[in-house]
Amino acid sequence: MSQTHQLSGYRIYWIVWSILLIVTVGMMFLGTTALTTALILVLLAGMLLKASLIGGYFMHLRFERANLIVIVAVGILATAGILFFLIAPDGLRVLNASQSVNLHVGGGR
Template sequence: MSEHPAESGKKVYLQYAKILAVLATLTVTMIFIGESPLAQAPKVFLLLLGSCTKAMLIIFYFMHLRFEHKGLVLTVLVGIFVTSVLMFLVPAYDGGYILEHSLYK
């Protein structure tokens, strides 16, 4: 027999609460990583990894892409990837100006 709508709704809210708890935990962890005395390169890597993980959780659960057709999901993910690559390549194409005038020399 099928579930009652109230039971189904509770499962959905419970799933969102779990995702929210994971996002909050990742956020607090990232704050501690940012303030930690780690070297710059591992710190940046860990923060980028945490940010990507949080973005994927939001995209798949809160934007409901987990339940969409695979073609739509692939289109969105390819768009995000292309945009991310362009965000790094376009500034890098400025002839090295950013690298020459960096604050972290």
């Protein structure tokens, strides 16, 4: 294999690096503005894009068998998502309960 061909084999990593940097700068710009629900969704999409690029190209997951990809993706992302969405309603309930207690305490004075 020629030297030029060997070096071109690394090019994909630096292309991914460039995309990661561009996305990060974009997310930084959005992160310094007042966050709306739409902007938060864009930031989460940017986060998942960056995670996919790192997992797919740097960790070579894209070139592994589908069963390994599924185990990693379901194992981490789906479990994390289920974990968060199962406890998120409890967080909101705690918030509502503390706010209603504050209202009662404030009203009793």
